[in-house]
Amino acid sequence: MSQSPTSAGDDPHDxxxxxxxxxxxxxxxxxxxxxxxxxxxxxxxCLFASMLTRRPDGSFWLVTEDEMGRIEVEDxxxxxxxxxxxxxxxxxxxSFRTNIDAIVTVDAEHRxxxxxxxxxxxxxxxxxxxxxxxARLTRAVYYELVxxxxxxxxxxxxxxxxxxxxxxxxxGRLADPT
Amino acid sequence: MEQRNLLSPGTAGGSDLSRETIATLLARGLSPQxxxxxxxxxxxxxxxxxxxxxxxxxxxxxxxxxxIEHVDGLTVLLTQRTAHLAHHPxxxxxxxxxLEPDDNGDSVAAALRETEEEVxxxxxxxxxxGRLDEYLTTxxxxxxxxxxxxxxxxALTLDDFEVAEVFEVPLAFLIDTANHQMERREVxxxxxxxxxxxxQGRVIWGATAGMLVNLAEVLSHRDR
Numbered sequence: 247m248s249q250s251p252t253s254a255g256d257d258p259h260d261x262x263x264x265x266x267x268x269x270x271x272x273x274x275x276x277x278x279x280x281x282x283x284x285x286x287x288x289x290x291x292c293l294f295a296s297m298l299t300r301r302p303d304g305s306f307w308l309v310t311e312d313e314m315g316r317i318e319v320e321d322x323x324x325x326x327x328x329x330x331x332x333x334x335x336x337x338x339x340x341s342f343r344t345n346i347d348a349i350v351t352v353d354a355e356h357r358x359x360x361x362x363x364x365x366x367x368x369x370x371x372x373x374x375x376x377x378x379x380x381a382r383l384t385r386a387v388y389y390e391l392v393x394x395x396x397x398x399x400x401x402x403x404x405x406x407x408x409x410x411x412x413x414x415x416x417x418g419r420l421a422d423p424t
Numbered sequence: 425m426e427q428r429n430l431l432s433p434g435t436a437g438g439s440d441l442s443r444e445t446i447a448t449l450l451a452r453g454l455s456p457q458x459x460x461x462x463x464x465x466x467x468x469x470x471x472x473x474x475x476x477x478x479x480x481x482x483x484x485x486x487x488x489x490x491x492i493e494h495v496d497g498l499t500v501l502l503t504q505r506t507a508h509l510a511h512h513p514x515x516x517x518x519x520x521x522x523l524e525p526d527d528n529g530d531s532v533a534a535a536l537r538e539t540e541e542e543v544x545x546x547x548x549x550x551x552x553x554g555r556l557d558e559y560l561t562t563x564x565x566x567x568x569x570x571x572x573x574x575x576x577x578x579a580l581t582l583d584d585f586e587v588a589e590v591f592e593v594p595l596a597f598l599i600d601t602a603n604h605q606m607e608r609r610e611v612x613x614x615x616x617x618x619x620x621x622x623x624q625g626r627v628i629w630g631a632t633a634g635m636l637v638n639l640a641e642v643l644s645h646r647d648r
Contacts, residue, residue, distance in 0.1 A: 334528045362479070369479070389558045392566055393484045394529035406481045418479035421564025422511075422522075 268308060268315035270294070276325040276345045288346075295346045298323060300378040322372055324348070324381035329390050338394070340410035342373055344381045350374075353411035360417060369418060392417065440497065441595075441643065443553060443573055450554030450571055453642030482566035486527075486534040487520025489556070489639065490545065491573040492592060499592035500636075501578075502628065503543060506588045511563070514588075516628045518569065518635070519543050531555065531568035543590055544581030550574050556638050561631045562616070569635045593623050599640035604633070 271279045278285040278294065285291055297308045298317075306319045326342035333339055340352040350356050350373060360369045371388050372380040383391065395408045395417055404423060407416035441449075490501040507514045519539040527534040532555075536547045550572040559567040580590060597603060598621060607620045607629065619633035628636065 331529065335525065360479075369481070386558075389566055389568075390529070392481060393523060393531060393568070395481070395484070396525050418481040420483050421480045422483040 262309055262312050262314040265313060265315035268317050270308070270315075270317040272306075272317065272319045272323050274321040292346050295323070295348075298379060322380040322382040324375055324379065326350075326373055326381040326383045326387050329383075329387050331394060334394075335396070336409045338409050340391075340394075340408065342381065342383070342387065344375060348375060350376075350381065351411065352413075352415065354413050357413075358410075358415040371417070397423065443493075443551070446491070446571070446573070446643065447553040449643050449645060450556070453645060454555070455557050480564065482560055482564050484523040484529075484531075484568075485521060485565045486523060486531040486538065486568045486570060487518035487635070488535040488539045488550070489518055489569050489571045489635070490539065490550065491553075491571065491595065492578065493573055493575045498573075498595040500595055500598055501543070501545075501590060501592055502632070503586075503590050504588045504626075506584070506586055509586060512630075515630065515632070516626060517632045519545070519587075520567070522565075532570050535568070535570040536572070542583045542587050544583075545574065545578065556635060556642065559631055559635050559638070565631075567631060567635070569638075571639070591626075593628075597623065598628075598636050599643055601637075601640060601644075604637050604640070 269281045270285075273279060278291050285294075294308055297310055299307050299309050301307060306317050306323065307314055308317055325345040327345050328343040330341045330343070331338055332341075342350050342352070344350065352358055352373060356374045356376075358371055358373050360371050362368075363370050369388075371383040371391065373383065375381050391408070395406050397404050397406050397420060398414055398416075399405075400414065400416060404419070405416040406418060406420040406423075407414055409415070492499045492501055501519075502516050503519055505512055505515050505517055519542045520535050521538040521542075523529065523531070523534045524537075527537070532552055536550060536552075539545050539550070540547050551574070552570060552572045554571050556569040556571065559569060561567060582590065603621050603623075605620045605622070606617055608615050608617050610616070618630050619637050620627050620629040621633050621636060622628075
C-alpha cells in the first residue's frame with residue numbers, strides 16, 4: 247500500500263536506488279542502444295522515454311519510483327520529425343511530432359532555440375519537449391520551419407522567424423532580405 | 425501510329441513516363457535530407473559555405489519544374505532571365521521565386537503563383553505531381569522544386585521585366601546523365617564545382633542544373 251508522503255522521509259533508503267551507468271545510449275539519430283545493440287521495440291523506447299529526466303548538471307537519468315540510472319545522450323534525446331501549423335502569421339500555433347510520437351506545441355515554456363553547427367555554419371534548431379529535454383529538428387522539418395517564417399522588427403532589428411502561441415522565435419537574419 | 429508506339433516502347437528514353445509513374449517516383453525518391461550546392465562541395469571534399477554566418481537563415485523560395493505533355497513526349501519549360509535582374513541575371517532557370525507571407529509556407533502555392541506571374545501559365549492549368557528535395561544554393565536560397573505537368577497548347581504571356589524568353593528541352597535529354605557535366609570555376613580564390621547541361625548553344629548550370637540532376641536520379645529508379 248502506498249505510504250503517506252510525510253512518513254517517506256523516515257526511511258534511510260528513501261528514493262530510488264542508484265544503479266549508476268545503465269549502458270543505455272541515445273544516438274544522434276534518435277535511436278536507442280543498450281550495450282551497443284539497438285533497442286528496436288518502439289514500446290520499449292517509449293517506456294524508457296517516459297522515465298527520462300535531466301538533472302541541472304545536464305546529465306540524463308532514467309528514474310522510476312524504486313530505481314534510477316544514468317544514460318548517455320549524444321545530442322538531444324528526441325527528434326522532431328514532423329511539423330504542424332495552425333493559423334498563420336502572428337496567430338500561428340506551431341507543433342511538432344517527435345520520433346516517439348509525442349506532440350509538443352511551441353510556446354513560452356516550450357521554446358525553439360538555435361545552435362550554430364561549428365562544422366558547417368548552419369543553424370541547428372531544438373525545441374523543448376519537457377523539463378530541459380529537447381528534440382532536435384530534422385533538416386527536413388527545419389526547412390519547412392524556414393518556409394513558414396517572415397521578417398519582424400525586434401528592437402529595431404529586422405529578424406526572420408516565426409510566431410507560435412503568441413511568442414516570436416527568431417531564427418536569424420535572412421540571407422537575402424527583401 | 426499506335427501500333428508502332430506499342431512495338432517500340434521506351435525509345436523516347438524518359439519522355440514516355442506517365443503522370444502516375446512520375447508521381448510515384450517523386451514520392452519514393454524524396455529524401456528528407458535535402459540537397460544543395462553545399463552537398464556537392466561536401467561530396468567533393470571541398471570546404472562548405474565559406475564565410476556563412478551561423479545566424480543567417482536561407483531565404484525560402486519555390487520553383488516549378490514544368491513538364492509539357494506533348495503527343496511525342498515530355499519536355500521541360502525553362503526561362504531565360506533578363507540581364508538586369510539583381511539575382512541570377514541572364515541565367516536559365518525554372519519559373520519561381522521567393523515565398524510571400526500570403527503563401528503561408530506553402531511551396532506549391534508559391535511555385536504556381538510565381539509561374540503564373542512570370543510566364544502566364546495559369547495555376548489551374550498545372551497538375552502537381554510531387555516535389556524534389558529542397559535545394560540550398562550558395563547564394564542563400566532554400567529552393568523547393570515542385571514538379572507539375574500541363575498539356576499544350578500553352579498560352580504564355582511573359583513578364584518581360586523578369587523573363588527574356590522561354591524555351592522547351594526534351595525531358596529525355598535533361599535526365600540523360602551523359603549530358604550532365606561537372607564544371608569548376610574560381611570564385612573568390614576557391615575552386616567551386618557546379619553542374620552544367622549544355623543544350624543547343626545555351627548552358628543550363630548552377631542550382632537549376634543541380635535540381636535536374638536530382639530529377640534524373642529520382643526518375644531513373646523506375647525499374648526498381
